[in-house]
Amino acid sequence: MNTRCSVRGGKRCSGVIYESSVVQCRCFRARKGGGSASLFCWEKGIHTSAAFRCILTNSTICPFFTWRVLFWFCRITMAGSFARILSSKRKVGILSLVGAGSLTVGFFMNREQHVSAGAHVRRIYPPSAEYPDLRKHNNCMASHMTPAIYAKLCDKSTPNGYTLDEAIQTGVDNPGHPFIKTVGMVAGDEESYEVFADIFNPVIKERHNGYHPCTMKHPTDLDSSKIRGGQFDDKYVLSSRVRTGRSIRGLSLPPACTRAERREVERVVVDALGGLRGDLTGKYFSLTQLTDQEQQQLIDDHFLFDKPVSPLLTCAGMARDWPDARGIWHNNEKTFLVWINEEDHTRVISMEKGGNMKRVFERFCRGLQEVERLIQEKGWEFMWNERLGYILTCPSNLGTGLRAGVHVTLPRLSKDPRFSKILDNLRLQKRGTGGVDTAAVGNTFDISNLDRLGQSEVQLVQTVIDGVAYLIECEKRLEKGQDIKIPAPISQFK
Amino acid sequence: MPFGNTHNNFKLNYKVEEEFPDLSKHNNHMAKVLTKEIYTKLRDKQTPTGFTVDDVIQTGVDNPGHPYIMTVGCVAGDEESYEVFKDLLDPIISDRHGGYKATDKHKTDLNFENLKGGDDLDPNYVLSSRVRTGRSIKGYALPPHNSRGERRAVEKLSVEALNILDGEFKGKYYPLKSMTDAEQEQLIADHFLFDKPISPLLLAAGMARDWPDARGIWHNENKTFLVWVNEEDHLRVISMQKGGNMKEVFRRFCVGLQKIEETFKKHNHGFMWNEHLGFVLTCPSNLGTGLRGGVHVKLPKLSTHAKFEEILTRLRLQKRGTGGVDTASVGGVFDISNADRLGSSEVEQVQCVVDGVKLMVEMEKKLEKGESIDSMIPAQK
Numbered sequence: 001m002n003t004r005c006s007v008r009g010g011k012r013c014s015g016v017i018y019e020s021s022v023v024q025c026r027c028f029r030a031r032k033g034g035g036s037a038s039l040f041c042w043e044k045g046i047h048t049s050a051a052f053r054c055i056l057t058n059s060t061i062c063p064f065f066t067w068r069v070l071f072w073f074c075r076i077t078m079a080g081s082f083a084r085i086l087s088s089k090r091k092v093g094i095l096s097l098v099g100a101g102s103l104t105v106g107f108f109m110n111r112e113q114h115v116s117a118g119a120h121v122r123r124i125y126p127p128s129a130e131y132p133d134l135r136k137h138n139n140c141m142a143s144h145m146t147p148a149i150y151a152k153l154c155d156k157s158t159p160n161g162y163t164l165d166e167a168i169q170t171g172v173d174n175p176g177h178p179f180i181k182t183v184g185m186v187a188g189d190e191e192s193y194e195v196f197a198d199i200f201n202p203v204i205k206e207r208h209n210g211y212h213p214c215t216m217k218h219p220t221d222l223d224s225s226k227i228r229g230g231q232f233d234d235k236y237v238l239s240s241r242v243r244t245g246r247s248i249r250g251l252s253l254p255p256a257c258t259r260a261e262r263r264e265v266e267r268v269v270v271d272a273l274g275g276l277r278g279d280l281t282g283k284y285f286s287l288t289q290l291t292d293q294e295q296q297q298l299i300d301d302h303f304l305f306d307k308p309v310s311p312l313l314t315c316a317g318m319a320r321d322w323p324d325a326r327g328i329w330h331n332n333e334k335t336f337l338v339w340i341n342e343e344d345h346t347r348v349i350s351m352e353k354g355g356n357m358k359r360v361f362e363r364f365c366r367g368l369q370e371v372e373r374l375i376q377e378k379g380w381e382f383m384w385n386e387r388l389g390y391i392l393t394c395p396s397n398l399g400t401g402l403r404a405g406v407h408v409t410l411p412r413l414s415k416d417p418r419f420s421k422i423l424d425n426l427r428l429q430k431r432g433t434g435g436v437d438t439a440a441v442g443n444t445f446d447i448s449n450l451d452r453l454g455q456s457e458v459q460l461v462q463t464v465i466d467g468v469a470y471l472i473e474c475e476k477r478l479e480k481g482q483d484i485k486i487p488a489p490i491s492q493f494k
Numbered sequence: 495m496p497f498g499n500t501h502n503n504f505k506l507n508y509k510v511e512e513e514f515p516d517l518s519k520h521n522n523h524m525a526k527v528l529t530k531e532i533y534t535k536l537r538d539k540q541t542p543t544g545f546t547v548d549d550v551i552q553t554g555v556d557n558p559g560h561p562y563i564m565t566v567g568c569v570a571g572d573e574e575s576y577e578v579f580k581d582l583l584d585p586i587i588s589d590r591h592g593g594y595k596a597t598d599k600h601k602t603d604l605n606f607e608n609l610k611g612g613d614d615l616d617p618n619y620v621l622s623s624r625v626r627t628g629r630s631i632k633g634y635a636l637p638p639h640n641s642r643g644e645r646r647a648v649e650k651l652s653v654e655a656l657n658i659l660d661g662e663f664k665g666k667y668y669p670l671k672s673m674t675d676a677e678q679e680q681l682i683a684d685h686f687l688f689d690k691p692i693s694p695l696l697l698a699a700g701m702a703r704d705w706p707d708a709r710g711i712w713h714n715e716n717k718t719f720l721v722w723v724n725e726e727d728h729l730r731v732i733s734m735q736k737g738g739n740m741k742e743v744f745r746r747f748c749v750g751l752q753k754i755e756e757t758f759k760k761h762n763h764g765f766m767w768n769e770h771l772g773f774v775l776t777c778p779s780n781l782g783t784g785l786r787g788g789v790h791v792k793l794p795k796l797s798t799h800a801k802f803e804e805i806l807t808r809l810r811l812q813k814r815g816t817g818g819v820d821t822a823s824v825g826g827v828f829d830i831s832n833a834d835r836l837g838s839s840e841v842e843q844v845q846c847v848v849d850g851v852k853l854m855v856e857m858e859k860k861l862e863k864g865e866s867i868d869s870m871i872p873a874q875k
Binding site for chain 1: 503504505512513514515548556641642643644646647671698702703705707
């Protein structure tokens with residue numbers, strides 16, 4: 001490969017090889033007689049005899065880095081002016097180029113160190129040798145990853161040290177299903193969405209049906225008093241449920257958190273939940289200390305979650321150290337439930353039998369806002385920003401992270417060939433009563449919102465309520481032998 | 495590269511008590527040895543490739559173990575792991591390998607001519623013979639920690655080395671990524687194909703990352719010499735054949751290994767080896783020779799004898815079902831192999847198998863005739 005060789009004064013040399021753990025040029029190695037202890041090159045992430053100490057920044061850099069930064073600087077900043085300088089007054093031009101280059105290097109070196117916070121990414125091979133083979137893959141990450149994006153991001157890390165390879169590992173290990181498109185990447189911390197924006201943004205856009213993370217804003221609205229309707233006939237709606245997730249700002253997410261961080265999440269959340277009163281008063285059950293009796297009770301209530309077996313989650317490292325710092329909290333009435341340190345820091349669920357979605361959502365909002373107030377008292381807050389809404393581990397859960405759904409019996413409508421189209425137009429999705437990837441049992445379906453990002457919680461729950469009302473209307477009409485209509489598609493981003 | 499492991503320096507912001515794993519319900523070698531003191535001493539260390547003590551122990555933390563089977567509970571990420579984390583790994587090695595001390599030296603002997611006998615095991619009882627070991631390529635990180643680039647480099651170098659082999663060793667490489675259906679069927683029929691690991695012991699250590707990138711199987715035309723590339727170790731080398739001629743299996747094993755090693759040495763990437771630990775492999779249980787030499791042998795009467803387990807222990811052998819580790823025997827046929835790996839040489843271990851199996855077949859014959867075998871029970875080796 002043609003990389004710049006420090007021995008030959010920065011000229012391109014085909015003799016540069018990557019061997020063992022040192023990047024060196026054959027001529028350099030021959031001259032040095034085997035290479036000796038050397039300085040650390042931040043660009044390559046290894047010790048190399050080619051590195052030198054930059055007098056401007058007093059950091060060690062490698063000639064390879066200098067030239068690359070210089071090139072980049074010239075290209076994107078004052079490319080035009082420099083070209084003119086170069087052509088007219090050659091010597092001055094080159095001197096200013098070098099000067100500007102050193103300043104840039106200094107700037108980037110300092111910036112690099114701030115962003116990396118001491119973490120460097122071990123790089124021995126060039127990005128082309130490390131690029132994953134995604135030819136048989138069908139997930140959002142594989143659809144948008146390119147060698148150029150990989151090369152740009154592969155030696156970056158978040159302040160906590162999370163890297164691109166870690167973020168995409170689950171997508172590399174799980175090629176996907178020909179019919180179901182999985183996301184194929186996760187975030188290790190809040191900063192992942194910034195540092196690796198070049199790959200996260202197109203993935204988010206695809207997954208969230210065209211939401212532009214760079215230009216659009218996500219609305220958050222937890223004012224349940226705005227909900228209209230939402231009290232369904234128990235004959236049709238067997239149960240109602242709203243779930244979301246929340247992450248604690250300042251602590252890494254499940255793919256990357258250390259044991260201490262995970263325990264800190266548990267401590268902060270359990271402490272806050274202990275402050276809930278009234279109908280929200282409840283109790284915490286740590287997975288490490290469950291008695292057999294408690295375990296049986298939680299199973300009977302369908303509350304217990306177990307160690308993830310899905311390779312989508314295990315390949316992302318979310319099951320590490322199981323069951324340390326994992327647990328379940330629920331209120332005494334068993335209508336408000338919080339999972340701690342499963343796929344996200346917290347998963348918050350409000351549910352009850354019957355069709356009173358309005359009350360379920362009211363309790364949901366009240367509980368969430370109360371928990372937020374309690375953690376803020378202790379100086380913590382949830383991860384949130386106006387571009388992506390609530391930050392969660394999987395990009396598919398950004399925004400509201402909200403799935404509001406009902407178990408509804410629709411014996412006639414479900415057999416009507418227009419059923420799928422009706423759901424599509426109402427922006428609803430159906431699942432079996434066992435949850436995602438299960439089949440329906442006896443005409444009872446789990447109907448929930450399709451969208452997560454770009455609309456507020458109130459808007460999404462209203463969509464579900466209006467949609468379910470329409471479905472029940474259709475069912476009633478079919479009962480009476482009347483015809484039904486496919487509704488006009490509702491707009492996605494309001 | 496380790497997954498889910500934020501850079502070690504960031505983790506040092508937390509105190510030892512906050513980071514130390516909860517091992518109260520654990521039953522593996524790592525959990526028995528690891529203390530807060532050892533963890534405190536090692537937590538700020540890294541090998542040159544960036545492997546940390548948390549990386550070493552992750553598989554043991556995630557897999558508490560079985561009340562009856564003692565798993566190792568830790569892995570090495572590179573050659574230097576055994577040095578940098580010796581305070582943790584030396585006691586584990588000692589527990590696993592019968593008291594092997596930090597100052598002991600391991601003898602390597604791959605001279606097949608030193609094996610006595612082994613060509614006369616009764617084929618009516620001994621159905622097949624097999625010797626396997628592992629090898630790691632110096633200069634590359636091991637399967638728990640290597641990047642895609644490193645794994646591909648190991649594959650490239652290995653295929654180059656194997657393609658040089660000729661004569662009885664002439665063969666072909668089948669990369670898992672681009673196998674045809676026909677090739678896959680054939681490899682399954684030959685019992686050669688290995689699949690993505692499903693054991694949580696391996697998955698938690700990160701060994702199945704990027705599957706099936708840079709993984710493959712090489713075997714010779716005679717189907718008696720087989721090499722697995724990038725499964726649990728860089729290379730797993732297997733020599734096998736039907737019948738009881740262990741001598742021939744071992745000869746082919748030694749000759750093949752030495753030929754492969756020559757090619758790697760030419761590229762300045764010999765095998766990882768040192769005089770204390772012998773051949774360095776991913777799992778500490780495979781250090782030393784990494785050798786498991788065994789036979790599938792019919793012992794329906796002996797296996798039901800009250801003293802069967804004791805006989806095996808005295809002969810320094812272990813039994814497994816014919817499906818391999820953790821399987822049950824079928825039709826009285828057992829997989830009998832050497833129990834030791836570290837502290838004795840390849841020749842010595844295969845000798846144990848040869849002598850031990852010969853004795854057990856004679857015992858079986860005696861039991862068939864209805865005679866007692868009490869006089870034949872050996873002393874502890």
